[in-house]
C-alpha cells in the first residue's frame with residue numbers, strides 16, 4: 001500500500017513530543033564539536049530518527065535498529081507488540097519517511113537491539129536513544145550496549161521511563177542510575193536524559209535554551225544528592241480573546257453549547 005510522503009514532522013506517525021524534539025537538538029549539540037555517531041534503538045516510522053538526522057555532521061553516522069514488524073520467532077518480547085506494529089510498520093515505510101527529509105540514508109540494522117553489541121565501536125557515539133523493547137530485561141541489555149558505545153561526554157535518552165503500562169523501563173533506568181554510574185541530566189514527561197559524564201554542562205545548555213521561552217519551564221530537583229532538571233511545556237494563553245478561544249478549542253461540543261450561553 002503506498003501512502004503520501006510526509007511534508008512536515010507532524011505528518012510522520014509516532015509519539016515524539018515537541019518538547020523532546022527540541023531537547024534532542026539542545027543535548028546533541030551540547031555533546032561538543034568533536035565528531036561522534038548517533039544511535040537509535042527502535043525507530044518505528046522515523047519521527048525521532050528524522051530529528052536525529054538533522055544533527056549528523058560530516059564524517060558522522062546515524063545508525064537505527066528496528067525489527068520492522070519481523071515475525072521471526074520470538075523477536076518481539078511482548079506478544080501484543082508484533083500485532084500492533086505489523087499494522088503500520090515496514091522498513092520501506094521508514095525509509096520513505098526518512099528520505100523525505102534527508103538525502104543521506106541512515107545505517108539500518110534490521111534486527112534485535114542485541115545485534116548491535118558487536119557492530120558499534122566502543123566510545124564511538126555521542127547520543128543514543130533507547131526506544132525499542134520496553135521489557136526490563138531488554139532495556140537493561142540496551143543500557144549495557146549503550147554504556148560501552150557512548151563516549152564519556154555523551155547523552156542517552158530513554159523513552160517511557162515513567163509510563164504505567166511498561167514499568168520495566170523505569171526499573172532498568174533507575175537500576176542504571178543506582179548501580180551502573182548513570183547520572184540523570186533532565187527529564188520531560190516522556191523521556192529521561194542522562195550521561196556517564198558530567199551532567200552540569202548539559203544542564204547549563206538546557207537552562208540557556210529555556211531562558212526567555214514562555215512556553216518551556218525548567219525546575220531543579222535533586223536525586224540522591226545530584227541535581228536533575230524537570231522540563232515541561234507551559235501553557236501560554238492565546239493572545240486576543242484568549243479565554244474564550246481556549247474554551248472553544250478544549251471543551252466537547254455538548255458542554256460548549258452550555259458555556260456559550262453564559263460567556264459574554
Ligand SMILES: C[S@@+](CC[C@H](N)C(=O)[O-])C[C@H]1O[C@@H](n2cnc3c(N)ncnc32)[C@H](O)[C@@H]1O
Nearest residue numbers: 014042043044047048066067112113131132133
Ligand atoms: C515506540 S517505537 C519507537 C518510536 C520512535 N523512536 C519514534 O519516536 O517515532 C518502538 C520500536 O521498537 C521496535 N522494537 C521493539 N522491540 C525491539 C527489539 N527487541 N529490537 C529492535 N527493535 C525493537 C518496534 O518495532 C518499534 O518500531
